Amino acid sequence: MSWCEQFIEKNSNDFRSDECLVRALRDLLARDWWSRVWILQEVAKARRATIMCGPNSCPARTFALMPLLSGLEVSSHVQAVLEIMPRYRSSTWWNSAHSLHSLLQKFKNSNALMPRDKIYALLGMSEDACDPEQFYPCYQASDDEVIRNTASFLVFGQVLDSTFVFPGFRLEDLYYRKFDLVYGVLYRTRDRKLLDFALNYINEGRLGAEVWLEGLTKRYGPVVEEQARNILSHGAAVSSVAIVNYHPLGTSQPHYMLTVTSKKHAEVFVSFNLANSVPLELRYVGKLKFGLGNHIPSPYSPEVQWLGETVQKLIKSGSPVEEIGKETSCLGMLSRNVGGVVMLSYSISNLDIDYFYQKRTSIYNEPKVFSYKWWISRKPRLRKRISTVTYSF
């Protein structure tokens, strides 16, 4: 039993029935001080702290335990502030890692006169953003610049210079999980330089698969963890794990897609439906390619199912069965927006051959399908192009 638990056990009986105490606590914990963002580091850094009201005062280290002692329920924000008070903090979450990102999430309900202070007030408390050489408060920059620099730091652990053009982030976006931020960068950037940097960063394994996995487990439960670990075991060099939530066309239930990126750029896409407790199903192993343009988080699943039927159709229509029948080694997808026309391209590859499938739709108003196209080509490494067959539907 920790000192804290012992203390509570010893003292709590005396207080639960004392209405006057509970009234005082309610009054104090509802005061504006608790929601001010700057108080957080002031409390977290204090070696000793005293609570003062008018001429009265008491030690903060014991005050921090009073809501627990008196059985008073407090908001998660107030509780988090109590938990960074001197002494109490040695037995709370504060004792484990507290990155800038986790602090932003934990204290997102704080208030500040200037929006940027909701970030700056946490720098000194964080373990990763406390080095002013890397990230420092700047009151001369615009709000947008401040948020952009923070997003850069949260995603890449550094503030990239202004030649990297980030997609627009709002302050609230910074409270999202890290892989949501990463997806925000990958899918929304129009800057080739940033995109290349981001992909390199992922491919170098610097996004920490294990940390991401832990986040996934927390949110989606052990089913996901088990499957994710299963996928991770496919390749030792896995560098990132992400999950996206989407609504497949024609269904009302959300599906989730897990993507695992390895250092070799291979991806495992898994689609599963949590609402039905359908076990995770490995759909395909493929290469994810990114092109420059506005990437669309696509409704993968129906396309993928449909792709299987399409392959069957191809075989029936006389395409080289022996080639398609070989075990498919790779399936990739690329979606891009060119002047409002979305092109979804899929490719299936085995050792000898690439099959491409392309669908063009408009992103404006009702999605309108312009065309489907299939073509098959021999790999260039064979140095002779045996045939190119185009099927139109």
Place this chain on the structure above:
Amino acid sequence: MAATNLYSPLEPSSNCIRLLRINKEEESESNDIICELVEVSLDDVPEYQAISYRWSQFEPGTTYTSPRLIINGRDSSEFRVGENLYEALKQIRSPNRDAYLWADAICINQEDDKERGHQVMQMGDIYKSADEVLIWLGPSSHDIEHLFGLVSLIDHSANRA
């Protein structure tokens, strides 16, 4: 009077901060709160308290009269002292010894964005180096007085054991 004249610039490369010395009560015949801004370096391990409080809406030119608040010989209306901080200063002033306090609204030149950025970076060190952080929650009440008395008692017995 331009606020910039109230402050002499701090050396940005050093660990210098300004502290508010609140003179002890008996030195003031009029009962005014008399303060001076003094520059110290954190490297010299100065003894001081740092206050954590809520900023209140501040009306420029607010003058406090009972008692008056005087900083560096000037009326506090030239500084950005909100009412909540003023109420705290009244309590922190000690009858028999000078108090050294760090309070952001007074000890940072709020007009100087550069200094503000630099001091914000130092803020963690400023609170860490303080002998004590005073958490000012505002006015008291009978219930609060009772609660604080009890908390102090528990604290005392818990730390004797």
